[in-house]
Amino acid sequence: MKSAVETLNPTRVRLTVEVPFEELKPSLDAAYKKINQQVTVKGFRQGKIPARVIDQRFGRGAVLEEAVNDALPKFYTEAVNEGELNVLGQPEVDITELKDGELLAFTAEVDIRPALEIPDYSGIEVEVDAIEVSDEDVEKSVEQLRERFASTSAVERAAAEGDVVTIDLQAKVDGEVLEDGVAEGVSYTIGSGELLDGIDDAVTGLEAGGEATFTSELKGGSAAGKESEVTVKVTEVKAKELPALDDDFAQLASEFDTLDELKDDSRKRLAQMKKYDQATQAQEKVLEELLKLVEVPIPEKLLADEIETRKHNLVNHQLGQMGLDLAKYLEIQGKSEEEFDAETKEQAEKGIKTQFVLDELVNKEKLNVSQEELTEHLMRRAQSSGMSPDQFAQAVVEGGQVPMLVGEVARGKALAVVVEAATVKDTNGEVVDLDDEDETAETVEAAESVEEATAEAAEAKDEQAEDETK
Structure with a gap:
């Protein structure tokens, strides 16, 4: 031949x-x-x-x-x-x-795949938020914990902000009651903003047995996005009683003996969360700068397929579960179809470009994925999917998706290499040291960060094509 x-x-x-x-x-x-x-x-x-x-x-x-x-x-x-x-x-x-x-x-x-030249990336510099935990942050955290231990008691008076009311709801559109627009015995905290716009004003001042009607745009269901006439009836009013902020509360709500110890622990936890957010922010910003350094031609058919896949997944899976079509979704988002198409194309291009560049880095840096790293990533993916690790692993193997998971972790490691070489400073001008994190956790977190930017459908197709050539 x-x-x-x-x-x-x-x-x-x-x-x-x-x-x-x-x-x-x-x-x-x-x-x-x-x-x-x-x-x-x-x-x-x-x-x-x-x-x-x-x-x-x-x-x-x-x-x-x-x-x-x-x-x-x-x-x-x-x-x-x-x-x-x-x-x-x-x-x-x-x-x-x-x-x-x-x-x-x-x-x-x-x-x-285009041949890529990865230039020196050690000069990348990014700025991230500083890790600062204020007294207000701590007080808010403790207050949220306090809310979890609140008790309620029925009162015979008009409902006010902060009260917990039990309500029945009926929604009409164009004078017709919706099949999925009736709910009974709903518990709602006035002022929480967790239900429909306008409901706080409607129920405030009502006693048990009181009823009011208001107009609101439905957030979900068969008529999501439409203006609806909503009738709300209050069947019970309960006052919320918060526990006193003292050492007894600390002992009730935690393993600590004093309120000061509880607050110190809250401060440490908040700092850890901000450190995680800081590391994620560093990864995202470093990736943005890396992509600016590399010229990546994108195959037209691959881009067209990825755009179509993204649209299909949005319309048939995400919007379908919400009872929306694309036109209604765009109306709610306040976007034109042209704007939506432009955004989808931009996201698809970034996903493909991210994959190409990080795959090239994997080869350049000769990075390998250990069984431990793959297992850790698999367990995290299983957790986010709502499946058990065994169920998720079986689905991955049966679907031939193991190479895709390996690719995700490898790209995460490639991004971690670039982040390590970059200069990361916080808004106070201090250099941020990201090296004291657990290495495996860093790899998995980076893989998850890459995963958001990378087009999954394109990944699956690429892995399949690679397998066919081997």
Whole structure:
């Protein structure tokens, strides 16, 4: 077999392949055998029909077509490996010549990963928020804990802000009660903002048995986004009683003996959370700066497929579960279709670019993924999916998605390498040291950060294409 590679553009090539006819013999034999099992000829047992009889009765062309269809994937893969190409997606194959007994020639156009030059990234500098925990932050945290230990008691008076009311709701659109617009026995804290706009004003001042009607835009359900006439009836009013902020409360709500110890622990926890947020912010900003350094041509078909995949997932999964279509979603978001398309394209481009650049870094830095890192990442993904680790692992293996998970962790490690080389300062001008984090946790966190920017559908397609060429 002879093959040649012609570069059409930085992300697409044309393979020209010539195959001597003798190399088609295994596929020809397989074609005759397959046809033998599918047809009957009087005077011959099934499976024992001579090749010359098959040619006479069914035509040599049918046999050649079957043989070529069987052989093409093998010859294409050999040509890809010979050309050391990193292909994306499926090729467009055109048989240019087929001479019985002499030659098979074909061309195959296919997208490839572009060759990238990763420049020196050690000069990247980013600024992140400083870790500052104020007394107000601590007080807010303790107050939230205090709310969890609040008690309620029924009162015979008008409802006021902070009270917990039990209510019945009925929503109408265009004068018709919605099938999913009726709810009874709903518990609601006035002022929490957890239900419909306007409900706080409607129930404030009502006693048990009181009723009011107000207009509000529905946030979910079959009529999400539409103006609705909502009738609310208060069936019970309860006053909320918060425990006193003292040492007794600290002992009730925590393992600490005093309120001061509880506040000190809250301050430490808040600082840890801000440190995690700071590390995440550093990863995101460093990634943004890294992408600015590298020129990445993107295959047009890959980009079009990724845009379509993102739209499909939004419309058929996310919006479908909310009872919305794309038009209603855009209306709620206050966006035009053109703006939505532009944003989707930008996100898709960034996802593909992120994947290409970090994959190149994985190769450049010769990064490997350990079993421990993969297991840790798998467990975190399982937790976020709501599945048990065993269930998630089984789904990953059965779906052939292990290479995708390995790729996610490897890209996370590549990003961690760049973050380590970069200069990260906080808003106070102090250099931020991110090296004292647990190494495995850092890798997994970086993988999750990369995962948000990377197009998952594109990843799956790329991994599949890579597997096919190996």
